[in-house]
Amino acid sequence: MKITNLVAEKSAALVPMNLQIKAGHLVYKAKRKAGLIKEFPDFVEAPVPDVATLKLEDIDVSNPFLFKQNRWESYFKRLRDECPVHFQKNSPFGPFWSITRYEDIVYVDKHHDLFSAEPFIIIGQTPKELAMEMFIAMDPPKHDVQRQAVQGVVAPKNLKEMEGLIRSRTQDVLDSLPLDKPFDWVEDVSIELTARMLATLLDFPYEQRHKLVYWSDLAGGGAEMTGGSTDSDELFKGIADMAKDFSSLWRDKAAITAAGEERGFDLISLLQSSEATKDLISRPMEFLGNLILLIVGGNDTTRNSMSGGILALNQFPDEFVKLKNDPSQIPNMVSEIIRWQTPLAYMRRIAKEDVELGGQIIKKGDKVVMWYASGNRDERAIEEPDQFKIDRKSARNHLSFGFGVHRCMGNRLAELQLRILWEELLARFDKIEVIGEPERVQSNFVKGYSKMMVKLSAKQ
């Protein structure tokens, strides 16, 4: 009797969350209709010009087609060589600084006292009505409290427990792939494996795991955020849906614990057991923010590393031979894949005071973008950076996970997933052949693939 009451009470408190998002959507639509919100124009694809034809001040690396058309390397090389701390005055996202050398990026990432991660870490912005609170976009001390509450879910100890499960799910996926016949690696392997992983971490209904992928893709993809192509109405609907599903997941978990069952080790259970976050459900924007952060954080990134590794070994076939001769290189290669791919191209900061860097004065309040994708190809820090070498020395010294207090919380999980994937691939396949050119994602933030046709040959 008591338990049911408690649950009923809780659910009453919960109703507002998805309604709140819906209300936000109505406000947004009304404002848009009244002309109070300037509609952010969709990006129209045009061929990206040769960077050598541009004046320095006209170089705009926020162009969401730079990665899609695979023209980014020459752009960032020119900035690194000629103007490593570069100001772009007139981008569609407003003025911003680009930090393009390895050493300068470490400096900015480390100095949260000089460069704030608030309010967003993308070049653009999300609609105000959807402004989630996530610790990736909070400064200490608030950041530290929130991160500590959830980091146990991906702590190495927990991962050790999960390794067997990750492996068997990977084996299932690989065993179902066709042989000697092209298929889309992105859809059938990279997306499928990351969806299974996320469902495990969140203890989300397994058969509905593709919703997690859908929400994550929505959350990272608006034109005014990262130059992507998500429609803002679809975004509102998706987030409202997500609010509903996660509230009921929270409610179910709370009810199970209240009934005296042992608490699980999934993300929601962890949140419910920590003093700082046990009432998180009553702070909807923070609740959703934390969940979105984990879903987005663990989705595109690992997915695109899974695809990127395949592409790298096709572009550097000698390395695949080396790998087959010495599978003990897998862990080192995983770091090299993550460097070479750099799944998240940057993180953005705001200067908290005037800062001199690379001979330029960054003014208080200016946007500062740390281009990890560029730093990871900086010949000043990394030898032959455009080469993919599975046995690269100091392969772990890359920027892809960021540095400082925001350093990627999921880095060990990502490495584990990739290591297992490669161990299982080598056990099964002799040839992994990319057919044709992959299709790349439209975004200035997510550096990844939307389609990559692959043909497998079985090991003899």
Place this chain on the structure above:
Amino acid sequence: MGNITFIENDGTQHVVEIEDGKSLMEIAMANGVPGIDADCGGECACGTCHVIVEDKWISSTGSATDEELQMLDLTPERAPTSRLACQVNTSEQMDGLVVHLPEFQM
């Protein structure tokens, strides 16, 4: 020349020679002591060179600085004498120093 002992979580000991002026992290890496990743190469920015200094040695190594604590706060294995090995400069006076490695680096 003095020695430093690194003890892995499973009890395995590694005795290495002090190289004056080098950091504890650099000495560990140069001698192939397992369990230190040093992903940021000594910038105090990754937290993957975590060591726990034996109590009686903490006065000679000194305690973690505020900058180190920022990173150390992120690891569940943090102890009162935790340090980031890249931030500890070694000297002959540390002959006999014993440090423990955590089970996992962040």
